[in-house]
Amino acid sequence: MYSGYYLVDFGNLAQMQDQGKIKINIPDDECEDLVFKVKSVKYINEQDYYWYGELLSSPNEAECYCQLGSIILISSQFGRIGYISIDDKTFELIELSQNRFALGKPDGSKFTEAECGVTNSIPYVNPDIIPDIQVRENGNCDVRCLVLYTNKALDAEGGLAAINNRVNLAIAQTNQALRNSFIDDSQLRIELAGVEPLSFTETQLIRFDVNNLASTLDAQNLRSNFEADIVVLLTAGDYGSTFGIVRMIGPNDNTSYSIVQTGTATTGRFTFAHEVAHLFGARHNDDPESGIPHGHNFRTGNFIPCIFGKKQLTILNKAGEADVRILHYSNPQVTYDDKKTGVNGTRDNAQQLRNTACTVAQFEETIRPFNVFVTGDINTCPCGGSSLGVNIFGGTSGATYTYFGEKSIDGINWSTLSTISTAYIPPSAPPHHNCPEEDYIFVRTHVVSSDGQEDIASATIARIYEWPGQEEPCFNQSLNISEGYDNISVFPNPASGYIESEITLLKKGKFTIRIMDSTGKLVTTIIESQDLEMGKHRFSFELRQSGMFFVNAFSDKGEQIVSQFIKL
Secondary structure, X not given: OEEEEEEEEOOOHHXXXXXXXXXXXXXXXXXXXXXXXXXXXXXXXXXXXXXXXXEOOOOOHHHOOOOOEEEEEEEEOOEEEEEEEXXXXXXXXXXXXXXXXXXXXXXXXXXXXXXXXOOOOOOEOOOOOOOOOOOOOOOOOEEEEEEEEOHHHHHHHOOHHHHHHHHHHHHHHHHHHHHHOOOOOOOOEEEEEEEEEOOOOOOOOHHHHHHHHHHOHHHHHHHHHOOOOEEEEEEOOOOOOOOEEXXXXXXXXXXXXXXXEOOHHHHOOOHHHHHHHHOOOOEOOOOOOOOOOEOOEEEEOOOOOOXXXXXXXXXXXXXXXXXXXXXXXXXXXXXXXXXXXXXXXXXXXXHHHHHHHHHHHXXXXXXXXXXXXXXXXXXXXXXXXXXXXXXXXXXXXOXXXXXXXEEEOOOOOOEEOOOOEOOEEOOOOOOOOOXXXXXXXXXXXXXXXXXXXXXXXXXXXXXXXXXXXXXXOHHHOOOOOOOOEEEEEXXXXXXXXXXXXXXXXXXXXXXXXXXXXXXXXXXXXXXXXXXXXXXXXXXXEOOOOOEEEEEEEEEOOOOEEEEEEEEO
């Protein structure tokens, strides 16, 4: 599975990290003292955590390496495991003993574009493309995944603990790819239904084996017993250059079965996340069918000597020997190193996953009796701070609830939010103030009902830096009264019809006023680089869409102010 190993030490996570940053050195690698900044974390204790961070660029920009990467660290009752990517290199951390790990470099020479056995000859069930995201009555579309394994797979991994670690990493990678692709927990989350052995003998024909798996009574019974929507079988068969396949591209209840070769193919190449996405109807980058979302490849790097950049592959893109996938599904609304990870209409597997999430989730209907989600500005923290709410689904009619809110900059050390009211968490920064100084802030709320039910919901809030047309990033500016202007207001707020904005200037200047949505996307421009005299100025505008918006006024000198409003 690996072309080389290194022995490395890895200690206590809480002690290793500092303000959400971890420093790592890869032996015999030109990238020294790599620093990863936490982006997503679920920390219960030192034996139970999930930590995902992204690489902070090193000073070596002229050499165009050590710039892009990520890390996943997982600890559970079965031990610890990890995955690291740096530019076009990948590594896996395998625990040997307490604080002692093998750092393995996957052997890329074993992989070709034939690694996925899905071809256009496989029957395709095309779901009706749903214009709006489906929402379940209980508020979420959790898809339960049952992972089975053969005796050969168990031997290849080296035992029960090792195969459970592999599964935990694969599930974590799939969910993190969803989050990176702007698919949040309330839209789709892969939930591990169970990890179980299956009496199954691999042949040398993976297509035959996946058909056999779907028709095996033991596999069907296990799926029913664990209330699983989809099934993945980890194998160690001799399938040549093919490492994964689905019975049929979905979504289809009776054929939601897949085979993935265990080991580094599962997690080092994201084959598990790749095949799972096929079960939702996502397709390869080279699929000739029109109207079906595909994977995407693009190049990053705009500076000499990297003028041609590096090829980056989303998870459904076919990958050759020297290729490395990034932890993203194609999405034209999401960028990676300032490059779009998809193309509108044709390469948007994120939308395909959203559209079919509830269809797959209801293959085996399992509804949690009490379910809590953090809602609101959970993807971005605009200049005015993030307004967050708490949605509760299920529960008992007439019950009352108690809320406990917390925030953290590292996801490990938490402080109590000053106030929290029914179904509302206050902004993470005071009104008319910048977002927190960190790139990310973590929030969570613990909700307890009067009849004893409880749940904990968390979210990662990412601060936006800038948006199209903005000359100065808002987080470098004070949103209180500044030298160039006094105040800006919006009324009525909330608004249902025409909206008016009033800006009061202390001195004349050239101003641009734009309306941005909660993700920082430009909605409309009210005025563009217009001379305004000292005093009050009022502007009227109309928005057709509903939601939370920001009116952003900035001068040609970089002075700016922002006001938040809601359109009903």
